[in-house]
Amino acid sequence: MLGMFLAALDQTIVSTALPTIVGDLGGLKHLSWVVTSYLLAATVSTPLYGKLGDMYGRKPVFLAAILIFLTGSILAGLSQTMIQLIAFRGLQGIGAGGLMVGAQAIIADIVPPRERGKYMGLIGGVFAVSSVAGPLLGGFLVDSLSWRWVFYVNVPIGALAVAVVTMRLHLPSRHTPHRVDYLGTALLSGGVGALILLTTWGGNQYAWGSTTIIGLAIAGVVLLALFIRQEGRAKEPIIPLTLFRSSVFDVANAMGFTIGMAMFGAIIFIPLYLQLVYGATPTGSGLRMLPLMAGLLVAAIASGRVISRIGRYKMFPIAGTGILVCGMYLLSRLTISTTVLVSSLYMLVVGVGIGLVMQVLVLVVQNDARPREIGVATSTATFFRSVGGSFGVAIFGTIFATRLADQIKQLPPASAKRLAGGVHLTPAQAKHLPPSVHADFLHAFSHALHGVFLWGMVMAIVPFALSWLLREVPLRTTLESAAEPAV
Numbered sequence: 001m002l003g004m005f006l007a008a009l010d011q012t013i014v015s016t017a018l019p020t021i022v023g024d025l026g027g028l029k030h031l032s033w034v035v036t037s038y039l040l041a042a043t044v045s046t047p048l049y050g051k052l053g054d055m056y057g058r059k060p061v062f063l064a065a066i067l068i069f070l071t072g073s074i075l076a077g078l079s080q081t082m083i084q085l086i087a088f089r090g091l092q093g094i095g096a097g098g099l100m101v102g103a104q105a106i107i108a109d110i111v112p113p114r115e116r117g118k119y120m121g122l123i124g125g126v127f128a129v130s131s132v133a134g135p136l137l138g139g140f141l142v143d144s145l146s147w148r149w150v151f152y153v154n155v156p157i158g159a160l161a162v163a164v165v166t167m168r169l170h171l172p173s174r175h176t177p178h179r180v181d182y183l184g185t186a187l188l189s190g191g192v193g194a195l196i197l198l199t200t201w202g203g204n205q206y207a208w209g210s211t212t213i214i215g216l217a218i219a220g221v222v223l224l225a226l227f228i229r230q231e232g233r234a235k236e237p238i239i240p241l242t243l244f245r246s247s248v249f250d251v252a253n254a255m256g257f258t259i260g261m262a263m264f265g266a267i268i269f270i271p272l273y274l275q276l277v278y279g280a281t282p283t284g285s286g287l288r289m290l291p292l293m294a295g296l297l298v299a300a301i302a303s304g305r306v307i308s309r310i311g312r313y314k315m316f317p318i319a320g321t322g323i324l325v326c327g328m329y330l331l332s333r334l335t336i337s338t339t340v341l342v343s344s345l346y347m348l349v350v351g352v353g354i355g356l357v358m359q360v361l362v363l364v365v366q367n368d369a370r371p372r373e374i375g376v377a378t379s380t381a382t383f384f385r386s387v388g389g390s391f392g393v394a395i396f397g398t399i400f401a402t403r404l405a406d407q408i409k410q411l412p413p414a415s416a417k418r419l420a421g422g423v424h425l426t427p428a429q430a431k432h433l434p435p436s437v438h439a440d441f442l443h444a445f446s447h448a449l450h451g452v453f454l455w456g457m458v459m460a461i462v463p464f465a466l467s468w469l470l471r472e473v474p475l476r477t478t479l480e481s482a483a484e485p486a487v
Helices: 002-013 018-025 028-056 058-077 082-110 113-144 154-168 182-201 211-233 241-245 247-267 270-277 282-288 290-310 315-331 340-368 371-409 413-418 427-431 435-467
Strands: none
Touching: 002 058, 002 082, 002 113, 002 154, 018 028, 018 082, 018 270, 028 058, 028 082, 028 182, 028 371, 058 082, 058 154, 082 113, 082 340, 082 371, 113 282, 113 290, 113 340, 182 211, 182 371, 211 241, 241 247, 241 371, 247 315, 247 340, 247 371, 247 435, 270 282, 270 435, 282 290, 282 340, 290 315, 290 340, 315 340, 315 435, 340 371, 340 435, 371 413, 371 435, 413 435, 427 435
């Protein structure tokens, strides 16, 4: 739980600081990249961590992930350019991938699936608490010290995690002879990376029909096709294709992918809305996101305890995704005149929806997998959720920037001329605009944001439909080897 706290804290602590960071180092156009580099690195590293954990044991791999994460944190705090920050955020992401996979795989190693629900609920609770602490702490550090302390604060927390894991986490030592599929890892990383760059640059830095975008599309498809071929031939694939013979595994991961797109892609814009429309400080925007985090916390812990008690789980993904669809629609109704109370209620609905479904999907995948494949099954589930988040951040960032530019062009000539570079405005810069121009900018911003949340709603409808196809498998009550998963 300490390791998960470290990774989740850094994922959210940056949110309220992002406008200040990108304003200092390069403008709003880089906002999605600071998040995307972290998510992309965490995504492509998760399958490798699952295999390494199966080979050498969870504890040493978990500790290595913490140390990589801390190194990235220190270097990110020392960044002098946006390129450096994006690169070091990627290094942080490589460590975070091991933390998220390791935490869940360790629990799967020592707790039977029937009892695992309440533990996964607590993991979800840790995620929620860190999500609450992250924006608040990030805003406080930005307001009181500097955005660099958003990264430096990880050092004492990480040192505590290393000490506790070293002294208190007792797991059986393991050194199983395996072969790591490095070629498969490289092909997967290259393919996913190319497609993320395509969605990030397309229609923004390059035209959709440009040579660069077409080349990235071809490279992504070819590399992923080669990856699938490699996994079919490798003696020990990084993602065994046999896992996909289970309909439960397929549906759960498809749900995780699309929920990741909706959640990560849309929610990163909430702090921006709070700071621009309400004029909230970074700390204030963190406080105003408390309803979302409280909904996630209560729903995750409560659903986990109920699952452990009744041994059934299907109702929770159905309810959670349905509530998430409603929540995304409500967010799309946000305007410059929406009251704080109403926006808080909208965020509460989104938090409850996420809390009811996210950790349950990991439990479903682990219960369906054979015990000797727990590590790779967990890492695969985390991979699909993370890659969905990476695509979501990139796609919604492009949607937002494109819509905002179009809205600015439609403003009165005086405002449109003054806001010609409005896509790159920070909240601090927006406050200093003349009143009439500021009002026009907020109007354009609000309309641009509608599209982001409406697309989030459309994305959330997909996992809601898939949740009805999720077959319920009785939760095992032991850690002993299970039968082959049913097709």
